[in-house]
Amino acid sequence: MHIPDIIIAIDGYSSTGKSSFARLIADEFGFLYLDSGALYRGVTLYAIENGLVSASDGIDVPALEKALATLDLHFEGRGSHCRTFMGDRCIEKDIRTLAVSGKVSPVAALPQVRDYVDRRLRELGKDKRVVLDGRDIGTTVFPDAELKIFMVADVDVRAMRRAAEMQAKGEDVSVGEVRRNLQERDYIDSHRKTSPLAKAPDAIILDNSRMTLQDQMIWLKDIVAGRFNTDVRD
Numbered sequence: 001m002h003i004p005d006i007i008i009a010i011d012g013y014s015s016t017g018k019s020s021f022a023r024l025i026a027d028e029f030g031f032l033y034l035d036s037g038a039l040y041r042g043v044t045l046y047a048i049e050n051g052l053v054s055a056s057d058g059i060d061v062p063a064l065e066k067a068l069a070t071l072d073l074h075f076e077g078r079g080s081h082c083r084t085f086m087g088d089r090c091i092e093k094d095i096r097t098l099a100v101s102g103k104v105s106p107v108a109a110l111p112q113v114r115d116y117v118d119r120r121l122r123e124l125g126k127d128k129r130v131v132l133d134g135r136d137i138g139t140t141v142f143p144d145a146e147l148k149i150f151m152v153a154d155v156d157v158r159a160m161r162r163a164a165e166m167q168a169k170g171e172d173v174s175v176g177e178v179r180r181n182l183q184e185r186d187y188i189d190s191h192r193k194t195s196p197l198a199k200a201p202d203a204i205i206l207d208n209s210r211m212t213l214q215d216q217m218i219w220l221k222d223i224v225a226g227r228f229n230t231d232v233r234d
């Protein structure tokens with residue numbers, strides 16, 4: 001089974017299952033998985049922990065910009081085992097809390113933060129054989145990606161999936177609370193000035209409201225086989 005040297009860009013709304021799908025693709029194709037949202041979340045965690053973001057004063061942009069010059073966010077491990085680190089501290093769990101989710105969209109809307117994350121992603125993806133997920137991968141980060149997917153799903157399905165995931169990790173959240181956070185993030189992500197969430201004209205839409213991960217993999221393998229003339233089916 002030969003998969004060509006390509007970049008797979010996955011964009012879409014919050015909690016449409018982009019990262020689960022991207023992790024599975026990384027495993028099956030032997031690609032590196034780059035979780036762009038984790039980098040935005042890492043910057044947000046840094047800002048929260050260092051008092052650079054508050055409810056009343058907003059974000060201390062000059063201080064955050066200064067910190068970005070030396071902030072070391074990176075991934076360790078291949079395939080689905082990709083984990084996010086800040087220096088030598090594993091931040092995988094800390095970046096998935098509702099506290100970070102509640103602040104990440106305004107932080108990710110800052111052009112300085114977007115530049116920082118884009119540079120990291122382009123460095124990590126320069127040799128291809130990567131799958132990335134985010135909001136602007138196919139439009140801004142890798143506009144020449146060979147395969148672009150835009151994921152959508154019903155908001156109630158998304159809220160239930162994300163709430164179950166968080167509850168399983170011991171977070172005390174309700175479906176309604178998660179649904180509100182999702183809708184708020186969808187709105188900010190789609191309406192910000194810099195690199196808003198948008199479908200690239202050449203991206204293929206995947207609505208997975210009623211699909212399992214395995215269904216999605218079959219769907220993808222058919223597309224890869226057809227487009228790159230490669231038989232990737234089992």
Ligand code: DC
Pocket residue numbers: 014015036037038040041104105108109133134135136137185189
């Ligand atoms: O995919 P996620 O929920 O972990 O992403 C967290 C936030 O980061 C999301 O609300 C919007 C932002 N984000 C972005 O603006 N651009 C990306 N390429 C990825 C994420």
